[in-house]
Amino acid sequence: MAAPSPLPPAFDAWFSSRGWSVRPHQLALLKEARAGRSTLLVAPTGAGKTLAGFLPSLVELAERGRGDEGGLHTLYISPLKALAVDIARNLEAPVREMALPISIETRTGDTSAAKRARQIQRPPDILLTTPEQLALLVSHRDAAPFFASLRRIVLDELHALVTSKRGDLLALDLARLKTLAPQVSAVGLSATVREPADLQLYLGGATTPAGLVTVAGGAKPRIGILDTARKLPIAGHTTLHAMAEVYEAIRSHKLTLVFVNTRMQAEFAFQALWNLNDDNLPIALHHGSLDAQQRRKVEAAMAEGRLKAVVCTATLDLGIDWGDVDLVVNLGAPKGASRLIQRIGRSNHRMDEPSEALLVPSNRFELLECRAALEAVHEAAQDTPPPRLGALDVLAQHVLGVACSDGFEADALYEEVRTASPYAELAREDFDAVVNFVATGGYALKSYERFAKLRQDKAGLWRASHARVIQQYRMNVGTIVEAAMLKVRLGRARAGKAGQPGIITRGGRILGEIEEYFAETMVAGDTFIFAGEVLRFEGIVENEAVCSRAAAGTDPKIPSYDGGKFPLSTFLAARVRAMLASPDLWHTLPEEVSSWLHAQKLKSRLPKPGELLVETFPRGGRFFLVAYPFEGRLAHQTLGMLLTRRLERARMRPLGFVCNDYGMACWALGDITAAIARGALDLDELFAQDMLGDDLEAWMAESALMKRTFRSCAIIGGLIERRFPGQEKSGRQVTISTDLVYDVLRRHEPDHILLKAARADAATGLLDIRRLGEMLTRISGRIVHQPLDHVSPLGVSVMLEIGREAVYGEAADEILAEAEAMLTEEAMA
């Protein structure tokens, strides 16, 4: 006799009408939810994750019966607004078909004020929203009654949410929800991750981990590395050599997603494919800097099957189901195994059929990296990053949010915050420092008490002191700090007369936006690709980058690669190092790559795993030092900054350095090889871990990257307000410069909580100091030095980054002295 169905009859009927049967993991989640337990569901794409997540809610709401207005029942949180809207659409089908009395609504930045107000008064049964909107709801005056009835929380794409400050904010809001609605249980939906236990803690709370339901992977994906008929370049990131082959692959498939790592690469690949597009295939472009309306058009065309290929960035990484993709192409190296698995999952959403993917390395190092990633995918090895320590600037934002709703008692909020797993280890003194920071700035000099944003009421509850404070909070909520953007406008420059700056005229149309820091790296005359054409940079006028169209046939001079976005994962780096150290495996590599490695072995040497190879050689009247730590571009950049400082002190007169994901090269006027030979320079000392002490402190004082990190903490923490479009009209100089604030704070209160937050960010963010530190420990006493007469085969790959990417250590006066030396007679007059 068959066991009675755990589902209401309407659901059984609906499943059979679709020819489906309910899956075991869907039932498992139902059972856990009925027992009031939180559960993490780890499943590959196509396993019916979304339905599994919502099934308990739908069943409960169906059983509740018609006309029973019980308030908000289920809250769904997605990292993307578009995903929330997409899921709402997908949920409406079964609800309609089963005629269930369930209301489903979304709440995003696009929701009208009237609808938001109505949602607070009369909430839907199921509300779909984003972490930022949740933070706003939690800080609402009526948060307590609004959430009192909440029973289920569904967190989608949890693996993607938890790796950032957004994840910290969400964890704090989850902890809050558990206080406001003690009966609530959560379901987390995740792709395969390395340590599900981390996510279980995140979901259930630091002391009450959620249960785990795992669905085994479907068919193994078919992944190939493009075996190009053309020569694989030694360096570079454009994959231009392979575009004809990529085009052929697009032609022979129904719908191809071409993933790249940066917006600039997307532009480049898109243009290259259209240059080859004799068949006029419908190939589209999708990246974050494009106008939102333009992106919606591309997404709609994809869903309707009107496109043949889309060139896209991480904006399409997450689980939106846009259409019937049958091939995923990854241009350039994937940088991480888990990211690759995610991307491949975009192809073929039925889990029992294999996905098909093609990896296209852009140079020889990347071929090694693709090979390492491929092996990782076949072993289902993951390199998702370790769990975060909750950021203090995010905590500050949350504290203000809670003060804006019902107020808080410090002891109780501290206990609540520590149930959020990223903050489980939060020290009470840091918590108190954060509360003081929010209330009055938290300075040792207590001069802002009378302007306090938080005050304790008679009952000892901390509350926002003023309606204006609440308004400020609501304008500044969120953890995503956009880089300042400049509009790209067509115009031209007229050369100035002697001694007079040229005059730039504007008046052409606006093509889009670029990051301010990218524009600042260019000088007039530089050429780059934007919106599918080659532009000549003329200059920045107010908040616009003025550019003219370059003459036909001009090659863009600025490499469009922005490697900073995804540094090579530690996990893949270790595999690439192991590959270098195993010559017996090289025969499986393409001929030109294995002969490149053999040449390196012959002319220089290859480091054993754990060793750091350092080569020195003369070239063009200068002396080079090339090291191969394989720790990713960010850590190498910090290493380069610190090494040039040390070489300067050793009187080697360093001139600059370059780096990529694999190595770092710096050059000097002093003979480095000779200095090592006569004992004047010691490599072990040069790479000693104490460079992370005083040298790092001295560099951080003026580092532009550190200042950028501080700015982001200052905005998230609520020290200064976000700039909104239109506010900059009066000129960029008017707003307070966080660089000036950083200088003053660093000098007068170096232990301030916001500097502590910025240093914590620097450890893992743009400066990647933690990874550099781990590397210095790993290679300590294991540096192998190879003096050479000229550059080695491996070295060429790093040296070819020389050009636009060169960075000089940040000694400001050296730069100014050089500018001063260019003083001319006319100016003296």
Place this chain on the structure above:
Amino acid sequence: MNVAATVAVSRIAPAFMLGRLAALPDISGALWLPDERTLVVADLHLEKGSAYAARGVFLPPYDSAATLATLAAAIARHAPARIIALGDSFHDGGAETRINAADLAALRRLQAGRDWLWVTGNHDPQISGTMGGDTAATIMLSGVTLRHEPDAAEKGFEIAGHLHPAAKVRMRGRALRRRSFAISGRRCVMPAMGAYAGGLNLRDAAFRPLLGVGFSAHMLGDARLFRIDPRLLLPD
């Protein structure tokens, strides 16, 4: 050569002439007029931090202390008989009610034993008596007019502030933006000394009618000033 003397000299740029008045830019952003034994400073913007704090933006409350320390160092270098603060010395009218006792005492100590002239600016059209010193709208000194806001119609020689000039150059792939003096044949526009005072790029249109062609930028470095050809200056 005396080492200490070398260091002291390097913090001061060579003199330039405004008519018959010799002037030396100091690394602090002050201008030293040796013949008058007068030190000119511009745009101190004292209590800018607390002005923001009153609106709920809690900038570190150390800007007045930092600015006064910069000023004190310049005073120690030159031992002036007279200080002229060229306007916008206080960020707003409420500064006197917010400045803390230690900073006020530091200001009064700097004033002791010398003449102190507050030139009024758009941020501080009136100076409270608690701040000591005397107040003036413009000052004439050896044929040079000293005023807060530069006047393009000025036919004579002029020293002014108000615009917060900053200069940007780019060398070896690195852009640097620093506070800067802008010095032409008959005019000197001084950089702001206030710790939280931002800068306006010298390529901004506001400078064009004031400086003409043959001006030079004296950028404030870490250890000394640098004289930069205007053709090397970049817009932001």
